[in-house]
Amino acid sequence: MLGYLLKRLIQMTLVLWVVSVIVFIMMSFTGDPVFMVVPIDATDLEIEQARRLLGLDQSVLVQYWKFMTSLLHGDFGRSYVFRQPAMTLILERLPATVEMVVVAMVLAVAVAIPLGVYAGANPNGRISRTIMAGSLMGISLPGFWVGMVLIYLFAVTWGIFPSSGRGDTAEVLGLRISLVTRDGWHHIALPAITLSLGTMAILLRMTRAGMMEVSRQDFMKFARAKGATRRDVLYKHGLKNALIPVITIFGLQLGDLIAFATITETIFSWPGMGKLLIDSIYRADRPVIVVYLMLVALIFVVINFLVDIVYTLIDPRITLK
Amino acid sequence: MENSEHIPLLEVRDLHTYFHTFSGTVKAVNGVSFEIGKGEVMGLVGESGGGKSVVGFSILGLIDSPGKIESGELLLEGQDLVTAGEDRLREIRGREISMVFQDPMTSLNPLHTVGRQMDEVLRLHSDLGAEARQTTCIEMLESVGISRAAERLKAYPHQFSGGMRQRVVIAIAMLARPKLIIADEPTTALDVTIQSQILKLMRAQIADKGASMILITHDLAVVSEMADHITVLYCGNVVERGQTRDLIENPSHPYTRGLIDSIPDTTQRLDRLSQIPGSVPDIRNLPQGCNFRERCPRAQAICAQKEPSLTPQHKSLMAACHFPLKPGEAA
Numbered sequence: 001m002l003g004y005l006l007k008r009l010i011q012m013t014l015v016l017w018v019v020s021v022i023v024f025i026m027m028s029f030t031g032d033p034v035f036m037v038v039p040i041d042a043t044d045l046e047i048e049q050a051r052r053l054l055g056l057d058q059s060v061l062v063q064y065w066k067f068m069t070s071l072l073h074g075d076f077g078r079s080y081v082f083r084q085p086a087m088t089l090i091l092e093r094l095p096a097t098v099e100m101v102v103v104a105m106v107l108a109v110a111v112a113i114p115l116g117v118y119a120g121a122n123p124n125g126r127i128s129r130t131i132m133a134g135s136l137m138g139i140s141l142p143g144f145w146v147g148m149v150l151i152y153l154f155a156v157t158w159g160i161f162p163s164s165g166r167g168d169t170a171e172v173l174g175l176r177i178s179l180v181t182r183d184g185w186h187h188i189a190l191p192a193i194t195l196s197l198g199t200m201a202i203l204l205r206m207t208r209a210g211m212m213e214v215s216r217q218d219f220m221k222f223a224r225a226k227g228a229t230r231r232d233v234l235y236k237h238g239l240k241n242a243l244i245p246v247i248t249i250f251g252l253q254l255g256d257l258i259a260f261a262t263i264t265e266t267i268f269s270w271p272g273m274g275k276l277l278i279d280s281i282y283r284a285d286r287p288v289i290v291v292y293l294m295l296v297a298l299i300f301v302v303i304n305f306l307v308d309i310v311y312t313l314i315d316p317r318i319t320l321k
Numbered sequence: 322m323e324n325s326e327h328i329p330l331l332e333v334r335d336l337h338t339y340f341h342t343f344s345g346t347v348k349a350v351n352g353v354s355f356e357i358g359k360g361e362v363m364g365l366v367g368e369s370g371g372g373k374s375v376v377g378f379s380i381l382g383l384i385d386s387p388g389k390i391e392s393g394e395l396l397l398e399g400q401d402l403v404t405a406g407e408d409r410l411r412e413i414r415g416r417e418i419s420m421v422f423q424d425p426m427t428s429l430n431p432l433h434t435v436g437r438q439m440d441e442v443l444r445l446h447s448d449l450g451a452e453a454r455q456t457t458c459i460e461m462l463e464s465v466g467i468s469r470a471a472e473r474l475k476a477y478p479h480q481f482s483g484g485m486r487q488r489v490v491i492a493i494a495m496l497a498r499p500k501l502i503i504a505d506e507p508t509t510a511l512d513v514t515i516q517s518q519i520l521k522l523m524r525a526q527i528a529d530k531g532a533s534m535i536l537i538t539h540d541l542a543v544v545s546e547m548a549d550h551i552t553v554l555y556c557g558n559v560v561e562r563g564q565t566r567d568l569i570e571n572p573s574h575p576y577t578r579g580l581i582d583s584i585p586d587t588t589q590r591l592d593r594l595s596q597i598p599g600s601v602p603d604i605r606n607l608p609q610g611c612n613f614r615e616r617c618p619r620a621q622a623i624c625a626q627k628e629p630s631l632t633p634q635h636k637s638l639m640a641a642c643h644f645p646l647k648p649g650e651a652a
Contacts, residue, residue, distance in 0.1 A: 124386070218427040225381055225422075226493065227415035227445045240432050315432055316477045 004320045012301045019297040023290050024067070028060045033284040037080050054080060067290070077287035079280075086291040090273050095175045096166055097265070097272030101257045103179070103188055104196035109250070111196075112203035113239070119204070120211025120242070121234055131204070138201025147194040147267040154190060161190050164269035191268040195261055199253040206249050210242025217241070243314055251307035259296040328398065329356035330533050331380070331418075331501055336393035338372075338379045345605040349375040349388070351557035357501070357533050362524075364544030364565070365537045366580065367554035370601050373537045376554070377503040380535075381418060382410040397501075416446040419494040421523075423506040425486035429478040435462075435489055436474030439496060446497040457496070464529075465492045465522055484515035488522065495526050502527060502534045508543065520547060542584050545569045550637070553577050556604055556612040559631060563638035573634040573645040575617050611643070619644045 038050045051057045055066060067077060076087040115135075119128040155163035167187035169176040178184025214220060215238065223237045224230075262274035269275075273292065280288040311318045338350040349372045357363045365373050378384050380395055382402060395402040397417065402410065422428035430438060436458060443454040455474070462470035465488040478486055487507065494502055504523060508516040524547060527534050538544050544551055545565055552562040553576065561574035572578045579597035599616040602608060608615060614624040621644065629641045635648055 218422050218424060219430045221378075221383060222420070222422055222428040222490075223430065223441075224383055225414055225420040226442050227411050227413070228441060229411065232441075237430050237433075241430070317431065317479050 001320065008305055012298070012305075015301055016294055016297055019294055020068070020071075020290065021064075023293050024060065024064050027286045027289065028063075031284040032056075033080050033286055036283045036285070076291045079285050079288050081280075081283050081285045081288075086287040089276060089288060090292055090295060093271060093273040093276050095177060096270060097258060097261055097274060099177060099179055100188055100192055100195060100264075100270060100272060101254065101261060103192035104257060105199065105250070105254055107192060108196040108200035108203055108253075112200045113207055113246075116204040116207025116246075117211055117234055117239055120208040121215060121238070123208075123212055132208070135201040135204045138197045139205075141197070143194055143198060144263050144267055146197055147191070147264055150190050150194055151267070162187050163190075166271055191264050191270050194267070195257060195264045199257065202249055202253065203246060206246045207239075207242060210245055211238055214238045214241045240314060244311060247307055247310055247314070251303045255296075255300040255303045258299055329396075330359045330361075330398060331535075332356040332394070332396040333376070333380070334394040334396065336376065336379060336395065337391040338375050338384055338388060339391050340388040342387055342605075347604050348557050348607070349604065350379060353393075353552075353554065353557070353559050355552045355559065355562060357535060359500070360527075360531055360533055361550070362527065362534045362536060362548045364548035364551040365535055365554065366539065366541060366544055366551055368539060368580075368601055370604065371554045372557040373539075373554055374505050375557075377420065377505050377535065377537055380503060381414055381420060382407070383414075412446075415442050415499070416497045417499050418501045418503065419497070419499040421487075421490055421494045421502060421504040421507045424510040425483055425490050426510065428490055429486060431478055434475055434477055435481070439474070439489075439493055442493055442496045458492075461492045461496055462489070465489070465495075465526070466518075467492075483511055484519065487511060487515075487519055491519070491523060491526065495530060495532075498530055498532070500532055502532055503537065504534060505537045506539070507536075509538070509540075516543075523547075541569070541580050553580070556601065556607060558612065558641065560613065560642070561638060561640040562631075563634075563636065567636040567638050571635065571638075571646075571648040572640075573638050573647070574640040574642050575619050575644075575646065576613050577640075578646060579616075611641075 033054065034047055034051050034056060037054070038047055042050070048057075055063060058066075070077065076085060078084060079086050079089055082089060115131050119131045122128050151163045154161045165187060167178050167183035167185070168181040169178045169184060170180045171177075172180060178188060211234070220233060220237055223233045228237070260274060261270075261272060262278050264270065265272045265274040266278060276288065277292050279285075280292070308320065312320055333353060333355050336350050336353045337348070340347040340349055351372075353372070353376055355363065355365075365376060367373050375384070375388070379390055380402065382405070384390060390403055393403065397413065402413065405413070429435070436455070439458040439461065440454055443449055443457060447454070447457075449457065458474060459470045462473060467473055467485060467488055473481075478489070481489065491507075502523075507523065508519050511519060520543065523534070526532075534547075536544055536547055548565050550562065550564050551568050553560050553568075553574065555576050561568065561572060561577045568577065569581065572581060576597070579595075582595040583597065585594055597616055602612065602615065608625070609628075610626050611617070611620070611624040611629055614620040617624070619642075623643055627643070629643050631639045631641045632645075634640050634645050
């Protein structure tokens with residue numbers, strides 16, 4: 001186990017390093033950040049000064065070296081635009097994104113698993129066909145369209161939910177959380193639903209496919225021959241055996257939503273880190289983009305690691321090596 | 322009580338189980354009748370696709386769509402299982418009738434410990450507390466020949482060999498002391514060396530608990546050692562049945578004769594093994610008359626027109642044949 005952890009840690013460091021290199025190289029090809037910082041009527045001299053100030057007068061290699069050495073000292077660089085540490089900027093916005101994603105994922109699982117099990121156990125029923133048609137819509141309808149329709153219906157037409165922004169927050173363990181206030185829930189409902197639909201549909205289809213596969217197995221019939229109830233056969237014997245691919249997709253979707261909830265956050269003016277990423281890209285705010293993408297890579301690596309651990313909890317035949 | 326021997330434990334009357342598929346109706350079981358008394362072992366024999374397993378699943382009410390029991394009665398001590406509701410059937414499954422499957426590699430849930438899978442039966446079918454259930458499981462495992470049973474309860478199926486898993490399956494089937502065990506090819510997937518061990522174990526278990534057994538198999542050699550009487554199926558119909566000894570020594574149906582002749586005889590050296598010519602006809606499109614006539618050496622014109630019905634033959638035998646074999650006669 002210790003050896004496994006060490007191996008994963010080394011892997012993780014390697015992934016993060018590779019990501020930093022790729023991002024750094026890509027960044028150096030795109031735009032000149034200096035013009036985003038200086039006033040529009042700046043003289044050549046002022047531009048040169050700004051360039052030196054930002055360290056952009058040096059070669060990419062030197063820039064990268066400086067970035068890495070300060071990174072190892074715990075300094076992730078400063079935003080060109082906000083003049084603040086890039087990490088602070090991102091971490092400030094992380095809770096807003098994470099809470100929206102958590103609500104979305106819980107919603108997705110709560111709907112997808114029971115419906116997927118049902119559709120997998122009764123593949124030819126009319127209800128199952130309706131569920132599957134619905135899931136096809138969930139996959140194919142783009143998030144921005146769903147978000148706008150929801151705003152039009154629930155915010156504009158019926159006035160049930162607010163159309164944008166984050167509601168009241170309260171401090172919990174040093175984090176500003178909106179899930180503890182009524183107003184917070186009121187605001188998070190629409191963006192979370194919008195964000196969850198795609199994942200919900202994918203998880204539902206994975207669950208159904210897994211259940212259809214498992215239903216053919218002898219042990220399902222053997223469980224019935226023991227006299228187990230249909231519910232126990234489906235959930236205790238069936239679902240657990242169908243879960244591995246579902247959890248794999250769950251992990252990938254979780255990372256994806258945290259990292260790139262950008263569109264939903266933009267539509268609902270949700271002050272999360274996805275919006276920060278988009279803004280930073282517009283402004284060529286390189287330090288923020290680099291740190292953001294490295295953080296995303298870290299999130300993916302950690303989630304994958306957790307998913308691997310969950311595998312071993314589900315299936316005794318899988319061991320960590 | 323004095324005439325309890327005359328009430329069969331299970332009586333199957335004119336069972337029809339059909340599968341309605343896109344490519345036509347498969348009459349997997351088409352008018353099967355037999356009965357099995359308390360403590361008896363009945364062999365249900367036939368080739369693959371003969372409808373043997375479907376009979377077993379029909380008895381337990383485990384026929385899934387598109388399959389359906391079309392007609393017939395399944396009387397368990399006089400109570401009809403066909404018309405019994407799902408709730409009643411669930412009480413019966415595992416408690417009164419249990420089943421042993423062909424492949425022990427796939428009939429246990431790979432993600433649950435052996436102990437949990439055994440415990441499930443007792444939780445469903447007994448009022449025992451957790452400790453008593455565990456004790457019962459340990460005793461049961463030991464009685465099927467698994468040592469260090471308390472420890473093994475915590476193990477997962479993949480940590481057992483095939484033969485050991487089948488022992489576990491048998492232990493699960495016997496746990497609630499059912500009156501009838503349906504064993505569907507219980508040794509087919511096992512090594513030859515393990516087969517006789519498992520058969521001996523099953524025979525000892527049912528004798529010990531006073532249970533009856535339906536042994537479904539294609540292997541007449543196995544069934545002749547185990548069964549009190551035998552029912553031979555062909556294309557979903559009973560073609561012959563009778564006491565094991567009578568049927569093995571002097572079968573009256575040419576199909577049974579063919580099955581027996583297909584068993585390699587080690588006392589005689591032959592260049593070729595005997596076999597039944599041809600193969601089982603497409604069950605969606607059965608020929609008129611006798612289903613076996615196209616493979617039968619004795620077939621005549623009438624066999625193509627009229628389906629033979631079960632009629633008494635010599636000794637205990639009943640056979641569905643226009644030209645049954647007499648004792649000692651070759652096919």
